[in-house]
Amino acid sequence: MVARRQWTRYWWDHERRKYxxxxxxxxxxxxxxxxxxxxxxxxxxxxxxxxLDVEDPIVEIIETYVIRQLMPKDPGGDALHLAxxxxxxxxxxxxxxxxxxxNANKFPHIRRVNAILGxxxxxxxxxxxxxxKEVLL
Numbered sequence: 723m724v725a726r727r728q729w730t731r732y733w734w735d736h737e738r739r740k741y742x743x744x745x746x747x748x749x750x751x752x753x754x755x756x757x758x759x760x761x762x763x764x765x766x767x768x769x770x771x772x773x774l775d776v777e778d779p780i781v782e783i784i785e786t787y788v789i790r791q792l793m794p795k796d797p798g799g800d801a802l803h804l805a806x807x808x809x810x811x812x813x814x815x816x817x818x819x820x821x822x823x824x825n826a827n828k829f830p831h832i833r834r835v836n837a838i839l840g841x842x843x844x845x846x847x848x849x850x851x852x853x854x855k856e857v858l859l
Contacts, residue, residue, distance in 0.1 A: 726818055726849075733849035734767065741852075744812065745771040748802045774812075780805045783839060792835050793822055804832070804846075811842040816849060824848050 745768050753764050783805040787793040793801035800822040807815040817823045824846045836843040 729853065730818070730849045733853050737849075737853050741814070743771050744774050744810070746774045746803070746806050747776070748798060748806065751798065774806045774810045776802075776806070777809065780809055783809060783841070786835065786839060790831075790835050792828075792831055807844040808836055808839075808841040812844045814852065815844045815846050816852065817846065818848055820848070824851075 749768065750765065753761070753768070780802070784793075784801040787801040787804065788795050793799075793804060800819060803815060803817070803819075804823060806812075815823060822828065829846070832846070833843045
């Protein structure tokens with residue numbers, strides 16, 4: 723966790739300006755949960771970012787992800803993040819969730835389901851993937 727925090731901080735401080743960043747209410751909700759020392763600072767970092775709208779079709783996309791066992795049943799979690807990024811055609815979905823999102827073994831299934839739905843598939847990556855690895859390793 724310490725390394726991930728350091729890589730994320732490095733990415734935010736040095737790499738983020740290379741990208742047009744957006745977020746969603748789902749991210750804000752996720753970051754608001756629990757009690758951790760940097761909570762207020764973390765929420766302040768994303769406050770100026772534009773929010774992706776949760777359009778009506780996103781509910782159907784989430785349902786399809788769950789039915790096709792692409793994502794866990796929590797409609798406010800991973801399925802929502804992927805649905806938002808896919809529907810809004812984000813180039814990347816930046817995450818440390820390597821179980822359900824940034825997981826190379828799941829990419830073909832995600833691409834297949836999104837193709838069936840006629841959706842764009844974002845690259846699912848970690849901050850480390852989008853950073854200058856020589857600096858971080």
